[in-house]
Amino acid sequence: MLLRHTPKEIVERSALTINPAKTCQPVGAMYAALGIHRCLPHSHGSQGCCAYHRSALTRHYAEPIMGSTSSFTEGASVFGGQSNMLESINNIFTLYDPDIIAVNTTCLSEVIGDDLKQIINRAIVDNKIPPGKTVMFASTPSFKGSHVTGYANMLTAMVQNFAEKTGAKNNYVTLLPSFIEPSDMSEIKHIAAEMGVQYIMYPDTSGVVNAPMDGKFHMYPKGGTPKELIRASGDSRSAIALGRVGTFQAAQLLDTKCKVKTDILDLPIGITATDAFVDTLRKTAGVTVPESINTERGQLVDVLCDKAQYVYGKKVSLMGDPDTLYGLVQFCKDAGMRILHVVTGTPAGAKWDRRMKELTGEGTIVKSGAQADLFYLHQLLQNDRPDLLFGNTYCKYISRDMDIPLIRTAFPIYDRIGHSYVPITGYRGGLNLLIKVLDILMERQDRDAPEEKFELVM
């Protein structure tokens, strides 16, 4: 048994992370960058980082994930990466012809102190960037934050580089989603469209990392937000940021830089948070909620009523990314579940810890950041066993070891498909999620029922 060594007794660890519940910033930045149309993510550092990030996203999405690298060698590490970066810019535009290169830094280039701003200026001065093309960057060393903060930094860089206030307000509402699946991005667009709201959303990875198979390899699939729209977001009538940890910084910048009135909400997962999103959208865009959205909501509530007794009172533990976790916990509470543990490796900050604690109430263990890893979660579970676990693929070891059903809702998911096609946001996403939870719990009940209590109608 793989995890037989995990002791029940929890001892404070000072220096060691075992089975991390997070990964590093550049992969999040790369994912965000893929949500811009015709954008090539570029990793400024040695080859390994880029290869790992591409592998991780390739495994998660089962899609070709593009990303170039500065290919640092020892020389670059000693003398600085400027010449590698300039050569990269040149080669990339010559061969791959993207509209935008979105550079993420690595530990290595951060520690040697490469100044990307200066290097990009150099490239502009030397005419290495063709007209109409952009090179942007986000600072994303691996020794800070996690994949979620990396995503947040790249999103902020999008606002920084493109959003422009011309003074002529347009009718768009700008939507800034946190680190979520392309399916969730689609669902948010669906709600906005259904409500008749003119919107700009970025990043938008739908159609990029869940692109259809058409018999060709595309370096740049059809999806992603065109940079013209990101530019126009500076003139939008208002903005709604969804998921505080992933979008706060970008939302604030859009507000201060372009004076766009911005509401920062939680990710619309579950009824309460989706209500808040729909309501804010209604107010800010001056529209009414159409019958179709009410129907979607009503269906979710209906199914919850129909089968509430199967989830009510069930104990649940969750690991994942801070914004998604907030939504999932809300969702579980709506269903009357008891939250035992919430763990995220992302250092989400004291404010997140506090809000989460307020949401879950006393008696729930909430831990984020250092040593909030899967080893710790496994220990917690041994002390207080839940009926259900939410988490990423790596939780499958714990799930198997303890015979606790697992719902895969976090990054990465390497062993199941569907997450990039089936949303968990919005009312329809809530319904998907609820059905998944019910399926797994009722299946479990069937499996464990003694012969005389095994019944046809549930």
Add this chain to the structure above:
Amino acid sequence: MVEILAARKQQVLEKGKDVFTIECEKPSTAGSVSQRACVFCGSRVVLYPIADAVHLIHGPIGCAAYTWELRGSLSSGPELHRLSFSTDLRENDVIYGGEKKLYAALKELIGAYKPNAAFVYCTCIIGLIGDDVEAVCAKVEKEVGIPVIPVHSEGFKGTKKDGYKAACEAVFKLTGKDDITPVPKFSINILGEFNLAGETWIIKDYYKRMGVNVASCITGDGRVAEIGRAHRAKLNVVQCSGSMTYLAKMMEEKYGIPYIRVSYFGIEDMSKALYDVAEFFKDDKILDNTRELVKSEVNKLLPKLTEYRKDLEGKKAGVYVGGSFKAFSMVKALRHLGMETVVVGSQTGSPEDYDYLKEITNEGTIILDDTNPLELSGFILEKGADLLIGGVKERPIAYKMGIGFCDHNHERKEALAGYDGMLNFAREVHTSVTSPVWKYSPARIKAAETARVAKERLV
């Protein structure tokens, strides 16, 4: 026409048309979408399967997270290698140094898991901030009494190949420890076999049937104690030559053990691997056993292959793998299925390797070093391949293009080594190439249509 970066022109060759020797073993061009990884990755993949050692990644979290369960190397006993340990360096550690953290982490780990050895992998950042990892390891080793071995695998210090070398140096430190435990007369070590999907067990069984003892497999299903007596085997059999020839050379120099290079993929190479060992021992019994084994296995296998061959005859394949030695075997193995290799390349081949590939492939075959998706997909299209053999990052490219795929890298689920492996390989290729799903591929529909029209014109 496939576009190639000017700096890469000498890294791509068409057999029969180009006469130059391929340029290789050089860093990737800056800005390319390279499929390669780093020094750390090289060390990690080689040492990974040593299952009763802890593998502590000294650095920020990413390096540990991405190499957690990196390859499906199975263990018949302990599974410490499948956990992910990291010092998870933060900004302050980068500024003030991570030695204290490393020391504390090692002590915590060794205390909790009681491993037989510990490897400490130095990542990019360690090379830069200059932690004295040697000193910390030496100190802990003295305190706890197990080998604590630094692996100098700073990512930027070269290519994946340099990581193999660092791993060899680390393993070498574990050799020569045990002169007491009996080691049989006809003993070999297998080097560079990583027990993906249990392949080591298949190979070990063949040697057992020959009457040859495998003293240690480095590093598939690896154990510290076995490596400790590896120096008393008579022969080193190097499977993955790219990663382990260096260790074989060190062992030859220090312990006088000769080595041979083999491959366990495909019928000829597998048989040759067994015969080479048998001939080395010059023992009649072993030779007889080997003949018997090869004969029975091949006789069992061939009729089954013929079945698959019926559907695969005339199909074309692209091969892009990490090590070039594996590519040789693929070209030959595909031939047994009636398939022709039209594109072949590797991440780390040497000039001699590419010359050999030139020798064994047909005219018009594209040979590539350190390619990228744009080139690779371009040549696949140009040459009309029906199958791609590669790794993680190549799989979705093949599928998007509507052709079959076979993973011959870390993520393979089926054992592909040995005669059993050849059958698995044939089955996998057959399943993938003949899958009904491809009939929905617009590219295939178009190609079929073009072919139909051309045929009609002829009539």
